Amino acid sequence: MVKKKLSKRELERIAEAEAKKKQQEEEAERQRLRKEEKERMKKEQARAREKAQKEANEHENRIQTLSKSCALFNEMKEKKLQKDIKSREEEDWILYLKCDGKPNPGNLGEMNTYLYLWQLENDSDYIDNTIIRCTEVLKLLDVSDNLINNPLNASENLVKNWKEVRQNFRTELQTRIDNATFSILRNLEQNMISIDLSTVHYLKECPHFILGLWTEIINPHPWNYEPVAPTVDFSQIGVSLQVPYQLAKEYYVIRVLWVKYNHYSDISMTWNSKPLLPEYNRDLFTLNFEEYEQKQQLKKMIEEELRIQREREKSKRKKRHTKTTTEPEVMAQNETTTKPTTEPLPVETESGLKEIPEQERKEKESKEKTEITDNTEVITPVTATVNLQRSPSEILLENEENLKTILKEYLKTEVKEKEINMRQRIVLGGVFHINLLEQPSQPKILPDRTILTIIHGEPKIRHLDYYEVYVPPPPKEEEDKPLHSTDEPEAEKKPEEDSLNRLTLINITLPDTVLWFDTPIAVQWRDDINQWTTEYIYDSRFNEEKQVITFRVGKMAPIGLSTARFINLPYQAWEMRPDWKGGPGGVFFSITAATIIIEFIIRNNKVCINSLQNASGNALQDLVGLYFEPNRLIRMLQKGGVDVFPEHDAFIYTEGITPKHWITENHIYQCMALLSTTYNFSWSRWNLLAGQKKIVMQIREFLDRKRLPNYSMLLVTPQRTIVVDCTEVSQAFSEQGIQGMEYYPDLYWLTQAHASSTSKEKIEKADLMLVQTVNLILTRTRVFSFS
Structure with missing residues (x-):
């Protein structure tokens, strides 16, 4: 059967029907996409509201709880300071009552009087008398070093005067040794x-x-003596x-x-070292409170910029609508006809740029209206007031990175x-x-x-x-030269x-x-x-x-x-636990450094070296087992070549080190010190890879050393502390909290919720001097930043 040939009119009708069908399908697709976009926006906004509410709840939690723990730690620091001041005053009073002719190193008048009388003496220029006086003076200087390194409540001017008197004593001591040398050489x-x-x-x-x-x-020598x-x-x-x-x-x-x-x-x-910038001297509560307020202000600024932008777009659309409706009338008056088009003609904008086609403009406009009001993402054009392409969290992070760069340049010593x-x-x-x-x-x-x-x-x-x-000669390139025979004359001495x-x-x-x-x-x-x-x-x-x-x-x-200086950094491992060998009230702390293994025992306000392994000699072995004031022991170890006490600028001069968040690290050390008599803390291999704002360690309750539980993995950030669903032997690190883990702003409140009654009782009765001494050792060794 021969297929009937369609006429031109029928072909046009079929084509028109197909075009209409296609247009209907496209419109249906656009409606579907608009609906999906609306649904997506609703979900995103719901998630944003949920996250914002979660943040608000956590912030309220921090206000209620973190403020208390920070206040507790600040109170403990102040009490320790007052006890140390009182102890120093008692030592001064004992020196005063001894009346042994030796001055109090903290009393400038007594030290200057001693120095003046010493300078008037002549018999100390003989070597035996110099040795006696050297022993006496070095003891005074050792106390002066302790005062200068740990000034407590002393003013800057007083510390400056201590240093000046100390230097006068040192100069006089060297002068006396020189004079004793001269008295020997005189005969x-x-x-x-x-x-x-x-x-x-x-x-x-x-x-x-x-x-x-x-x-x-x-x-006398002969005339030809050479x-x-x-x-x-x-x-x-x-x-x-x-x-x-x-x-x-x-x-x-x-x-x-x-x-x-x-x-x-x-x-x-x-x-x-140069002092830290003021931004690093806040406590964790103040840091979180200020960052939360800054984030809210940034959100308001971004929302205001978005509102202004929407008003501008609305005004532009209104102008375009007015212009397109008046164009046919103008064209009719001019008796000019044009062929209709499926898209509106490009329209010049205020900036001189041509507007995009209407359909593309609507789709782009729909995307730009996607506003995610949480603290993780805001996708908007850039404005002069605030960068809308970054979220408040990203802006704060950028500010923090800039501050770290400034700090590093500031601390660097040339x-x-x-x-x-x-x-x-x-x-x-x-x-x-x-x-x-x-x-x-x-x-x-x-x-x-x-x-x-x-x-x-x-x-x-x-x-x-x-x-x-x-003037050393410039290095010369090695040349291939034949070896000289032994019977060749010796080369002349070079200049x-x-x-x-x-x-x-x-x-x-x-x-x-x-x-x-x-x-x-x-x-x-x-x-x-x-x-x-x-x-x-x-x-x-x-x-x-x-x-x-x-x-x-x-x-x-x-x-x-x-x-x-820091040849023993970074650390390979560390551990802190209650000391079970020396009776209750002691804390064991060990560090496996790059070369040595050093163990400390901390009791009350004193520290001793329990053992020193892998050392290259017997130096410092005479200190093992002896208890010292912590600052003095640190000085003795540093003078003996064992410097595992990096200061805040040490990361600049140590390769492969990324320091942890300073305020968070200091806070967790205080928490660990408070829990040190009832918890066991240990190094974790995940800590190094966790990044700067995340601290990872192993933790377990330590009540009976014969029945110790398995370690849990603890993740600490500036905003929260959680036990994560991960172990030291896991194939990958997980930041997901274990089942049932609630929100806790720091380690102290986490243990308050999960510790046994025995541990809570020990924590409540923890000795102030012990806690603060443990905190001092932790802040001086900085095991999280350097391991």
Whole structure:
């Protein structure tokens, strides 16, 4: 059957019907999309309202609970401060009643009087008297250090005066040792021991310093005498030196004075860290309250900007509508006809840009009206007042990141080339005063048996004028050269070698009073800039097997051995729990550092080292088992090479470290300290990967060590603390709370809801001094930021 051919009119009718059908389908699709968009918007708005209400409820919870815990911790800090002040006053009163002739280091008048009377004495210039006075003065200076490092309620001006008096004592002590040296040198043959016919030496050792002297006695020599620059070994001190050849014909005294204390580093320009910015001195409640208020203000600003934007869009649509309705009339008056189009003509906007087609404009407008009023997402165009493309949380996060950048730049300490940054390095093992001194005039016996000593100028030691400028040669590229045969003549001495030999060669064996974890470098103290520097030190080498550092110097100045300060960071693990061995009321705290394992026992307001493992020597072992005030123990450990007490700027100089949120970290330490007699806390491998604002650790209640429960995983953020559904051996970390976990603003309130009655009773009766001492150790070690 032949298919009837459709006419042109019928084809047009079918095409019109299909077009109409397609248009109806498209309209139906648009209606469906609009309906889905409305439903989505309703759901989003419902979720936003639900989240906003949840945030409001949590904020109300924080106001009611977190404010109480922060107030409790602040009250405990204040009580501890008042107890410490009272204890210091009692110590002052005991010193006053002793009347033993020794001053109170905290009393400026007594210290200045003591110093004045000391300066009037002459008998202390003799070495034995100097040793006695050194012991007495160093005890006073140790107390002064404690006052300065822990000033309590002392004013800044008083602390400044303490430092000034301390420095005066240090200067006078060094002067007395120098004077004792001069009194020995005034009569070489009587006071020193002969090595041979022409040389004498001297050695004096005490708990605080070792003094070694060597010199040649002036004797007649034949006319062709060609002396050789000597190499002098002070084996008891661990120092040897070779005098440069240009001084071979000089008569001088070599003094090696090793003082086991360091009175230079803490007056260095880079010793003290810069204080934290005020934003970091708030408590956790104040932080959350202020951030919540800022977030609400930002929400209002964004909503206002959106309202203004909607009004503008409404005004633009109204103008477009008026313009499109008047165009046909204008065209009729001009008797101009145009072919109708399916889309409106582009219309110029106020900005000079053409408007998009109506259908696309409506779809885009529908999307731009999508307003998510929660604190996670707001998708709107950018305005000059507030960036509508970011949520309040994103804006606050950006502000916080900017503050961290400012803090890092502010805390960073810059030093000149060859100067030592004491924020990054430390000088250990005391100070070596290696000097070339002029030989003073010796006594002469006159014919009438009278002894006459002619002294030129002031009777004190005089340093030999020794200063050599050395410019190291530029490094040369290695060349492939044939080896010289043994019968070839020896090559002439190169000019740079001759220049190098004009420097003094020094060898120092590392003192065994320090644990050395890093290869040290030799540094010298410069009084003119109050800095340790390597400016006059050249050709430094280290023999690891013999533990000897060798270097040359072009100028004589006090020498120290500098090493990296935080070589034991980051930590590998840590644990804190009640101490079951020493009876109730004690806390065990251990740190597995990069090299060593150190354990502390904390009782009341004292701390002891329980054990020190993996150390490279026996240094500091005499401190094990002895209880000290925590700040004093920290200083002793740092001087012994064990610095596991990073300050707030240590992250700048430590690789691979991302510090945790400062305020949150301090708050959790206070919570842990309060719970330390009844809970067991431990390191978690998830902490490092959790990010800056999240702290992760393991926790369990510790009532009976024979029946300990399994660890739970604790997640702490600035806004909440929860036990998460995760373990240390899980394949991935989960931030989802365990079933039934409610909202808690911090660890204290979480344990108040879930701890046993026994634990709650122990927490309520916790000793204030113990809690605050534990808190001090935690805040000084900062195990969350550095593990």
